[in-house]
Amino acid sequence: xxxxxxxxxxxxxxxxxxxxxxxxxxxxxxxxxxxxxxxxxxxxxxxxxxxxxxxxxxxxxxxxxxxxxxxxxxxxxxxxxxxxxxxxxxxxxxxxxxxxxxxxxxxxxxxxxxxxxxxxxxxxxxxxxxxxxxxxxxxxxxxxxxxxxxxxxxxxxxxxxxxxxxxxxxxxxxxxxxxxxxxxxxxxxxxxxxxxxxxxxxxxxxxxxxxxxxxxxxxxxxxxxxxxxxxxxxxxxxxxxxxxxxxxxxxxxxxxxxxxxxxxxxxxxxxx
Amino acid sequence: xxxxxxxxxxxxxxxxxxxxxxxxxxxxxxxxxxxxxxxxxxxxxxxxxxxxxxxxxxxxxxxxxxxxxxxxxxxxxxxxxxxxxxxxxxxxxxxxxxxxxxxxxxxxxxxxxxxxxxxxxxxxxxxxxxxxxxxxxxxxxxxxxxxxxxxxxxxxxxxxxxxxxxxxxxxxxxxxxxxxxxxxxxxxxxxxxxxxxxxxxxxxxxxxxxxxxxxxxxxxxx
Numbered sequence: 001x002x003x004x005x006x007x008x009x010x011x012x013x014x015x016x017x018x019x020x021x022x023x024x025x026x027x028x029x030x031x032x033x034x035x036x037x038x039x040x041x042x043x044x045x046x047x048x049x050x051x052x053x054x055x056x057x058x059x060x061x062x063x064x065x066x067x068x069x070x071x072x073x074x075x076x077x078x079x080x081x082x083x084x085x086x087x088x089x090x091x092x093x094x095x096x097x098x099x100x101x102x103x104x105x106x107x108x109x110x111x112x113x114x115x116x117x118x119x120x121x122x123x124x125x126x127x128x129x130x131x132x133x134x135x136x137x138x139x140x141x142x143x144x145x146x147x148x149x150x151x152x153x154x155x156x157x158x159x160x161x162x163x164x165x166x167x168x169x170x171x172x173x174x175x176x177x178x179x180x181x182x183x184x185x186x187x188x189x190x191x192x193x194x195x196x197x198x199x200x201x202x203x204x205x206x207x208x209x210x211x212x213x214x215x216x217x218x219x220x221x222x223x224x225x226x227x228x229x230x231x232x233x234x235x236x237x238x239x240x241x242x243x244x245x246x247x248x249x250x251x252x253x254x255x256x257x258x259x260x261x262x263x264x265x266x267x268x269x270x271x272x
Numbered sequence: 273x274x275x276x277x278x279x280x281x282x283x284x285x286x287x288x289x290x291x292x293x294x295x296x297x298x299x300x301x302x303x304x305x306x307x308x309x310x311x312x313x314x315x316x317x318x319x320x321x322x323x324x325x326x327x328x329x330x331x332x333x334x335x336x337x338x339x340x341x342x343x344x345x346x347x348x349x350x351x352x353x354x355x356x357x358x359x360x361x362x363x364x365x366x367x368x369x370x371x372x373x374x375x376x377x378x379x380x381x382x383x384x385x386x387x388x389x390x391x392x393x394x395x396x397x398x399x400x401x402x403x404x405x406x407x408x409x410x411x412x413x414x415x416x417x418x419x420x421x422x423x424x425x426x427x428x429x430x431x432x433x434x435x436x437x438x439x440x441x442x443x444x445x446x447x448x449x450x451x452x453x454x455x456x457x458x459x460x461x462x463x464x465x466x467x468x469x470x471x472x473x474x475x476x477x478x479x480x481x482x483x484x485x486x487x488x489x490x491x492x493x494x
Contacts, residue, residue, distance in 0.1 A: 031307070098381075108487075143406070156444075160441045160444055163437070163440070163441040164441050166437060167434075167437045167438040167441065170434055170437050170438075171424060171425070171434065171438060174428045174429060174430060174434055175428060177494075179494070180492070180494055183491040183494070184424050184488065184491050184492070186422070186490050186493065187484055187487050188420075188424060188438060189485055191417075191420055191442065192441075192442070194442075231300055231431060
């Protein structure tokens with residue numbers, strides 16, 4: 001703990017001067033080292049392809065289990081198989097908002113630039129998963145409920161979550177100064193995070209058409225084991241994809257925002 | 273601190289009174305939006321009774337949102353807001369005072385005129401009373417949440433539409449509970465739980481929103 005405190009001034013100084021070399025402390029791990037965009041840039045570059053490969057492999061495995069191993073559903077037949085993308089997308093849509101709000105809060109608390117960049121990088125991926133959850137939900141609703149869309153509490157809150165993502169991105173796009181955009185977006189993300197519990201508990205609050213959660217930590221899943229395995233593999237595939245996409249995007253944001261610093265110019269020179 | 277609050281409230285109300293047409297414009301907007309629905313849907317009394325509570329609430333939501341841009345804009349333009357940021361009084365206290373004054377100037381007229389609109393939709397008398405009560409309990413949270421959006425969009429291009437995009441999704445719980453309260457009364461059920469939840473939302477917003485508004489104001493002055 002004491003190492004973090006010792007190294008804090010270094011990290012803040014470092015974030016104020018982008019071209020400075022990352023600080024090194026003689027004792028223990030310096031947790032703030034990678035809060036510098038310059039230090040994080042190569043790490044993100046190394047991690048992003050790994051997660052992309054992991055996402056592709058898990059996706060192939062998950063879809064194989066989903067399409068060829070998992071049995072038919074007794075009531076829904078083949079149409080339930082969209083669960084293998086619908087449920088992971090819905091989980092990711094909420095989780096990414098939480099992660100985004102976490103980075104936004106970190107950015108406000110520690111005044112680190114990279115945190116704001118991470119929040120900005122996560123937003124489009126989160127919006128994509130939210131849209132995917134709504135879209136696949138509509139495709140699933142047609143054969144099982146007989147309608148593309150119902151004004152059910154959970155669907156409505158998911159739609160509102162999509163609007164929150166859009167609002168976050170629109171606010172950041174409207175502000176020219178990136179530091180102000182980060183902070184304004186951070187306040188909005190923290191305000192919007194109140195919506196996440198409303199989404200999650202809405203099923204219990206206004207219990208309507210949407211089925212209750214089939215998976216919980218407390219009890220055994222109510223679905224067949226292979227279905228559950230396939231879904232969880234797809235969940236991890238979506239996690240890996242989201243991490244890879246966010247890291248790739250944050251690398252672009254770093255290059256864009258630090259384009260006047262020496263190290264970016266040196267990096268771009270080396271790329272030619 | 274209370275003296276500062278009273279001072280800000282009196283000042284903002286005086287300013288609003290000097291520019292009465294702004295207040296009347298948002299009131300008339302509220303009435304027009306609510307009156308357009310029967311024109312679009314048809315004069316069937318049963319249908320109007322069914323959609324009445326929701327329509328009045330949506331119109332109130334929009335009218336309240338349109339007034340938000342006035343909350344900080346003129347103080348921002350003439351530099352008063354900067355002095356408020358520099359003042360020794362905590363900014364959140366000044367923000368609460370400004371929101372109270374804004375609520376009195378922009379939302380109280382809506383609360384008072386709403387029963388009249390409810391009458392147009394054929395709501396029974398007890399539902400009209402609940403409609404006014406629900407608006408009185410719910411609109412403070414609209415003003416408080418909206419103040420966050422107004423502070424975040426201060427001085428940005430396309431501020432008005434952006435403000436709608438930021439604020440309207442956050443208004444949804446108030447809208448749901450508010451119209452449920454009126455519908456429950458019209459159907460002969462208890463409206464009390466919804467009214468209590470509306471009051472809870474307003475109190476929660478009162479305790480949290482001023483901090484977010486002050487943070488947003490400081491960000492826009494960086």
